[in-house]
Amino acid sequence: MKEFDCADVVPGCEARFRAGSSEELIALGTVHAHWAHGLTEPEMPPEVIAAIHAGMRDVA
Ligand SMILES: [Zn+2]
Numbered sequence: 025m026k027e028f029d030c031a032d033v034v035p036g037c038e039a040r041f042r043a044g045s046s047e048e049l050i051a052l053g054t055v056h057a058h059w060a061h062g063l064t065e066p067e068m069p070p071e072v073i074a075a076i077h078a079g080m081r082d083v084a
Pocket of ligand 1: 030031034037038039056060061
């Protein structure tokens with residue numbers, strides 16, 4: 025499992041995601057960004073995706 029705290033990209037956000045792969049984690053983060061952070065593009069910007077990859081960690 026991979027885990028990611030949205031706060032690593034959006035300070036103060038308490039959302040936390042877990043998924044079986046980094047791709048699924050990015051997909052969950054994208055949905056979250058749409059409803060929670062006003063993302064209007066279908067995809068997150070490359071720098072945000074890079075930040076998620078940097079912030080995600082392996083969990084049991
Ligand atoms: Zn968030």
